[in-house]
Structures are given as structure tokens and as C-alpha cells.
Amino acid sequence: MPAVAHDSLPPDPFAGDPEDPALALEALDDPADVIEEPLDDEERVGLLADLKDLAVYQALLAPRGLRGIVVDCPDCAEQHYHDWHLLRASLQQLLEVGRMRAHEPAYDPDPAGYVSWEYCRGYTDAVLADNGG
Numbered sequence: 001m002p003a004v005a006h007d008s009l010p011p012d013p014f015a016g017d018p019e020d021p022a023l024a025l026e027a028l029d030d031p032a033d034v035i036e037e038p039l040d041d042e043e044r045v046g047l048l049a050d051l052k053d054l055a056v057y058q059a060l061l062a063p064r065g066l067r068g069i070v071v072d073c074p075d076c077a078e079q080h081y082h083d084w085h086l087l088r089a090s091l092q093q094l095l096e097v098g099r100m101r102a103h104e105p106a107y108d109p110d111p112a113g114y115v116s117w118e119y120c121r122g123y124t125d126a127v128l129a130d131n132g133g
Helices: 022-028 041-064 084-097 117-131
Strands: 070-073 081-083
Touching: 022 041, 041 084, 041 117, 081 084, 081 117
Parallel strands: none
Antiparallel strands: 070 081
């Protein structure tokens, strides 16, 4: 699976802005509090499999009008809507850097345009079964 180019990510609207509000948040971070453990082999294999699956899901479901995947967030108990390319970029970053960068939630997403990872898996299994594969 080819790497997602950094320039394919959405641009940071505050890039280079000395008034960037995120700078105040970064100042609160204590480097001693950040524990970044590298991904182990099992996590890396899992992420590579997720990226491969995501490409298949997008190829099968995007032509049907689906925009991406919805994920139930255990931290905030809300659903997060991820367009195909943004989820791919986030997973790729997790693979390369070991963590995902903060991102803005989808603006007023239409829930009908998003399906769960489980739905994608089931849909793909059904398509493969129908095609004898």
C-alpha cells in the first residue's frame, strides 16, 4: 500500500500564523507527560490490514454514494464521521508517527452517507461470496 502524501492531507488553516490558537495548547503540554511508545509488530500488521481493507471498502462503497465510515467514540460517547481519504490519512499517520494528529470533526455530516466498519466488512464479504471469491 503506497504511503499517503502529506500534501494530500487537508491544509492547516493556521499554518505559519503566529496567532494560531493551538500554540497556546501546545505550551500546556509537558514533554515528560507524553509517552510515545512505538507500535509493536502486531499493531503495525493490524494497521496495514486496516489500510488495505479501507481501500477495498472505498472501492466498493464510494460508487454507491457512501462518503466514509462512522465510528462510535468511547471517549466522548458520540459518533465520529470520517471521509475515506481522511480516515486513510489518519491511519497512515498512526502507522508512520505512532499517533494520530488532532483533526476537526466533519461539519454537519449526513449520517446516511456513512457506514460502520462492520457494515463495510459484511458488505465486502457478501460481494466476494457473490463473485465466488
